[in-house]
Amino acid sequence: MKFFIDTANLEQIKEAAELGVLDGVTTNPSLMAKEGIKGEENVLKHYITICNLVDGPVSAEVISTDFAGMVKEGEKLAALHKNIVVKVPMIKEGIKAIKYFSDKGIKTNCTLVFSAAQALLAAKAGATMVSPFIGRIDDTNWDGMELIAQIVHIYRVHGYKTEVLAASIRSSLHILKCAEAGADIATCPLKSITDLFNHPLTKSGLEQFLADHAKVNG
């Protein structure tokens, strides 16, 4: 399973990249706004900076909600860098745009997916990746992980090449469950990735090893 980081924060992207386990980055308009990135020129520059930090797919989301607008924006984004993946919302116009981009060889990430039916449409349209939001489903008292397993099953049975990119991850347990369910990618906040390191027996075991070494070596 590939690990992406879900942020537009450059320090966090650098920190995750330095771990050596980072495969890509996802952003969205809320994450860009959180970093105070505003104005088209600054937004485009920020995407290029991210692409120069991580050698892997970088999802950049369109703001338009009509086909023509999405195509115009998406083509501009895709021209920024070879690693840009155009992120398109799961709406009718978005599906049309994904089909258009797919026919032109432009990579896409279909976002805001909350059902297997939507994921099926995204795959039919030729999306490179599909982003089911598991944390937000959990927030509504449904199990987001069940959706990941259902989409993985449908894609495998029918041979769709679209990658399942589990998004809206809130914990290291989510990451582990995504790996179990067969997600191709998990896009995560930095903390969920670094929490994967934690185990009390690793900590106490290392302390013991170092103390025993010090006892005989001074």
Ligand code: G3P
């Ligand atoms: O990748 C989608 C993600 O950014 C949404 O996460 O925590 O806002 O549901 P969250």
